Amino acid sequence: MSGAHNHARAAEAFTADSKRAHWHDKALWFVRQKRDKAVASVPEWEALRAEAEALKAHTRAHLGYYLRLFEERAKANGIEVYWAEDAEAHNQIVHRLLQEHGARRVVKSKSMLTEECGLNPYLQARGIEVVDTDLGERIVQLASQHPSHIVLPAIHLKKEDVARIFAKHLGTAPENHDPAYLTRAAREHLRQKFLEADAAITGVNFALAEEGAVTVCTNEGNADLGTALPNLHIACMGLEKVVPSAEALGVLTRLLARSATGQAITTYTSHFRRPKPGGRLCVVIVDNGRSGLLKEEFAQATACLRCGACMNTCPVYRRSGGHSYGYVVPGPIGSVLASARDTARYGSLAFACTLCASCDTVCPAKIDLHELLLKSRRRVIEQKPFHAKRTGLRMAAFVLRRPRLYRFLTALWRRLEGVVPKRWLYHPKNAWGRERQMPKIAQTPFRARYAKRRRA
Amino acid sequence: MSAKERILQALQSDTPPAEPWQSRVETFAPDDLLTSFTTAWEGAGGEVLWLGEASKEAIALALGATTKKVVDTRHEKIDEIAPEGLWAIVEGVFGVAENGAVWIEPKERYPRALLTLAEHVVVVLEKRRLVPTMAQAYRKVDFSTLSYGLFLAGPSKTADIEQSLVIGAHGALKCTAVLV
Numbered sequence: 001m002s003g004a005h006n007h008a009r010a011a012e013a014f015t016a017d018s019k020r021a022h023w024h025d026k027a028l029w030f031v032r033q034k035r036d037k038a039v040a041s042v043p044e045w046e047a048l049r050a051e052a053e054a055l056k057a058h059t060r061a062h063l064g065y066y067l068r069l070f071e072e073r074a075k076a077n078g079i080e081v082y083w084a085e086d087a088e089a090h091n092q093i094v095h096r097l098l099q100e101h102g103a104r105r106v107v108k109s110k111s112m113l114t115e116e117c118g119l120n121p122y123l124q125a126r127g128i129e130v131v132d133t134d135l136g137e138r139i140v141q142l143a144s145q146h147p148s149h150i151v152l153p154a155i156h157l158k159k160e161d162v163a164r165i166f167a168k169h170l171g172t173a174p175e176n177h178d179p180a181y182l183t184r185a186a187r188e189h190l191r192q193k194f195l196e197a198d199a200a201i202t203g204v205n206f207a208l209a210e211e212g213a214v215t216v217c218t219n220e221g222n223a224d225l226g227t228a229l230p231n232l233h234i235a236c237m238g239l240e241k242v243v244p245s246a247e248a249l250g251v252l253t254r255l256l257a258r259s260a261t262g263q264a265i266t267t268y269t270s271h272f273r274r275p276k277p278g279g280r281l282c283v284v285i286v287d288n289g290r291s292g293l294l295k296e297e298f299a300q301a302t303a304c305l306r307c308g309a310c311m312n313t314c315p316v317y318r319r320s321g322g323h324s325y326g327y328v329v330p331g332p333i334g335s336v337l338a339s340a341r342d343t344a345r346y347g348s349l350a351f352a353c354t355l356c357a358s359c360d361t362v363c364p365a366k367i368d369l370h371e372l373l374l375k376s377r378r379r380v381i382e383q384k385p386f387h388a389k390r391t392g393l394r395m396a397a398f399v400l401r402r403p404r405l406y407r408f409l410t411a412l413w414r415r416l417e418g419v420v421p422k423r424w425l426y427h428p429k430n431a432w433g434r435e436r437q438m439p440k441i442a443q444t445p446f447r448a449r450y451a452k453r454r455r456a
Numbered sequence: 457m458s459a460k461e462r463i464l465q466a467l468q469s470d471t472p473p474a475e476p477w478q479s480r481v482e483t484f485a486p487d488d489l490l491t492s493f494t495t496a497w498e499g500a501g502g503e504v505l506w507l508g509e510a511s512k513e514a515i516a517l518a519l520g521a522t523t524k525k526v527v528d529t530r531h532e533k534i535d536e537i538a539p540e541g542l543w544a545i546v547e548g549v550f551g552v553a554e555n556g557a558v559w560i561e562p563k564e565r566y567p568r569a570l571l572t573l574a575e576h577v578v579v580v581l582e583k584r585r586l587v588p589t590m591a592q593a594y595r596k597v598d599f600s601t602l603s604y605g606l607f608l609a610g611p612s613k614t615a616d617i618e619q620s621l622v623i624g625a626h627g628a629l630k631c632t633a634v635l636v
Contacts, residue, residue: 027619043484051481058477064470083460136616159618179620211599221572221612221627228569244477250591251479264496264555270606276568291466
């Protein structure tokens with residue numbers, strides 16, 4: 001399995017600290033409960049989810065049309081539109097735009113797409129300073145880490161960790177881990193970055209085809225502040241972010257924040273339809289594998305609103321942490337996207353799932369996540385690294401189809417059980433036995449006991 | 457062939473829909489729009505101020521500020537952002553009862569940055585201008601003249617450190633809705 005990511009192995013460090021893992025689990029469950037409370041206040045919630053699902057299916061069926069319409073309308077509004085087939089093309093376009101503008105310092109608000117494309121290291125290698133301005137993203141950036149959650153990037157860190165990181169980089173008092181104090185320090189530090197910035201990069205939550213505008217949702221106001229000062233705003237979007245019109249936001253903005261954090265709406269839901277006076281607004285539309293995904297059985301995964309609700313509810317995510325997924329988007333939706341993108345590499349993610357389907361019930365776009373994960377498993381099992389598992393199951397099937405052989409083998413085991421040394425039984429090759437104890441075999445088989453009872 | 461054409465060719469979904477997409481969800485209006493709005497606004501960390509008359513002086517007085525540090529964008533044209541500690545009065549076009557969001561459009565009257573750089577944002581909203589949900593709200597926004605506009609729901613906030621809510625992330629530290 002060289003080169004392949006192994007979720008269980010990657011989660012070991014996280015699960016080894018059981019106190020912290022427990023805390024992580026509880027913190028996310030708390031967010032899930034807030035979501036439930038917010039959802040309960042909307043009588044038409046289920047109708048809204050069904051509408052979002054239908055809306056996304058409609059948009060997929062006419063995606064090319066809506067993207068063309070978006071470009072045409074956006075251009076008419078003075079927005080520049082660029083197309084990128086892959087991550088490399090995206091990074092090149094953004095870099096070129098920054099170069100044209102002579103930008104050395106860039107402020108960026110949250111964008112999972114730029115994470116996916118590896119934009120930060122690309123620009124940094126070319127002498128451009130990129131500052132993530134979302135507090136959670138800034139924390140992980142200073143710690144040289146990646147977000148472990150798409151909405152709560154630093155959810156894996158405790159306030160003591162943040163205090164240490166800030167003490168090192170922002171000069172705060174190391175022993176002061178009051179969240180308000182730390183947030184204030186970050187505000188001061190980032191305010192300076194905002195004022196110095198030559199350009200702003202944002203993600204896009206929704207691109208409105210009919211109106212030729214883009215919508216960005218934040219709680220901190222970092223996208224609004226970042227784009228308000230410099231004269232260049234680059235908005236990067238995956239091509240699945242387009243929606244037919246603002247009418248669609250009448251559905252989607254009702255679902256997004258409630259699903260994500262349990263808020264009725266994000267503090268800032270901002271619409272950019274024209275560049276600011278004297279400025280440039282550039283939208284980069286990125287494919288990077290999406291058109292391929294849309295042709296496959298995983299097309300539905302492109303309906304994702306990136307709310308993170310499936311992560312907050314997932315029993316595996318909550319107990320293994322976002323970094324264990326080794327992919328830009330973790331959790332149930334990340335597992336689907338990653339294993340569809342590179343089955344050989346991310347195949348183990350399809351098994352980081354109990355098939356409890358809790359994610360299906362919270363997904364605002366009604367993506368059948370556990371069905372998609374099952375499909376991923378089917379695909380994964382065809383791949384070479386998983387042949388061992390398949391062989392094991394085949395052997396079991398072979399024995400179970402042959403009652404006599406089964407009887408013989410169980411009788412044999414009854415004799416050997418006490419004799420076989422533990423280190424053989426729990427040999428490292430026996431992955432099943434690493435976290436579990438082999439069950440004791442009954443001294444009298446069920447068949448014998450059943451037959452005895454019938455006779456009695 | 458350009459990147460654009462290659463992407464669109466791969467998508468193979470160029471046909472326009474038979475009719476424009478329209479939401480068919482039946483929305484339930486809160487019983488009392490005003491109560492719902494103020495509850496949501498305060499729940500998001502904002503303050504509510506009831507005034508009969510919303511002049512700059514009356515607002516400054518009610519908020520305990522000197523009129524000097526308050527800029528009233530309804531009557532004063534602002535080109536440059538003033539120094540720190542500024543309070544800004546802005547017009548709220550309409551509000552949304554279900555979530556306490558207010559539609560705000562700077563137009564050419566004040567720079568976009570004022571909304572986030574001001575320490576205290578005061579939104580003046582006529583209480584009869586409330587719609588039940590975002591479904592009605594988006595039908596009310598006039599996109600044909602829009603440059604930049606936002607739904608603002610209280611002061612900026614973050615819970616990125618251990619899920620502890622802190623008011624005042626990057627934008628306004630305080631946000632007041634003046635209902636007239």
